Amino acid sequence: NAGVTQTPKFRVLKTGQSMTLLCAQDMNHEYMYWYRQDPGMGLRLIHYSVGEGTTAKGEVPDGYNVSRLKKQNFLLGLESAAPSQTSVYFCASTQGRWDTGELFFGEGSRLTVL
């Protein structure tokens, strides 16, 4: 049982380059989320999805795009990377609304933008 899998685990980009982070979950969860985690700050929600084909903006969506074409996959894209997007990115999923009690997180993707 893999749970939530993120790829790649590490990536170094130059300013202006683009990339996509892939999140895959095998728990048949409806809800999926992308967070970023920076030192001294709480997890911040970038975008989320409440089901296949749906996406919504979170707290810090600027500079990111997402897609949920398949229920098990949630992609996070950076069209033109900036140094401010250097961070650790976590994908998470849950079966229902937030009140189910437990988010399942991927292992994280560490992105450095030079």
Place this chain on the structure above:
Amino acid sequence: GQNIDQPTEMTATEGAIVQINCTYQTSGFNGLFWYQQHAGEAPTFLSYNVLDGLEEKGRFSSFLSRSKGYSYLLLKELQMKDSASYLCAVQDSNYQLIWGAGTKLIIKP
């Protein structure tokens, strides 16, 4: 604005008890969560409180007072493997999770 406050760092001794506090000010309240995060790893769920009182789960307990906007996580019989960051998160009226910055717990032998 919405705010979650927890201490940045705490130190405790192996075998002892430690209490990590979390205070919050949010737009509504639909539950409070505690997660554990070891360095370089993903957060993992520890507890969920929605009603006032104490929830016990093995060596870990979590307390909630909604009227005071306050929670604590109590860790007993500390082990070296408990060295980690502990994240407090509150669900607001829109069921959005607001996260604290986390408390780094250092366990000394």
